[in-house]
Amino acid sequence: MQLKELFDDDNAVSPVIGVILMVAITVILAAVIATFVLGLGEQISSTAPQASFSFDYNDTSDNLTVTHTSGETLDNATVTFKNSNTTNSNVVYGGTGEEISAGDSVKITNVTQSAGDEVKVIWKEPSGDKSATLATWP
Structure with missing residues (x-):
């Protein structure tokens, strides 16, 4: 096995970044949906006048x-x-x-x-x- 070949191999980088991005998008989407389902969106818009x-x-x-x-x-x-x-x-x-x-x-x-x-x-x-x-x- 060539040592130089081991450092130049980037095959596993793309799938890892893809998985991290998918998890982040899922978490953000779940937080937005939960905010409106639990009614927190209505409470935010109802504030005292300035x-x-x-x-x-x-x-x-x-x-x-x-x-x-x-x-x-x-x-x-x-x-x-x-x-x-x-x-x-x-x-x-x-x-x-x-x-x-x-x-x-x-x-x-x-x-x-x-x-x-x-x-x-x-x-x-x-x-x-x-x-x-x-x-x-x-």
Whole structure:
């Protein structure tokens, strides 16, 4: 047997690479199918909207103005402004449209900064399964 002939023989390389590629393709395909069969694909697409809010507190009248400054337009029915320290804790946007877009604002009354009141802008998914806090004051 020639030693030089042993090093130049590449016959077994192609089948090994082919088998490795087939196994990798099978694993990736199985992962993609499992994601959609188990319903994980739906959960990924349902995320909270990205929106920014600013807060302007007036200490003489104990009013807090919450303004949507930028980000996605929100459906009025999915957003609640919650004041932690009042009996009427849920304030719904009182604008003219059914959407809250950049520049729209709502005034929340009976907010006392010295009493430690906390106001949250809460988004709730229309189906009611998920919710997220978009902004918090202070």
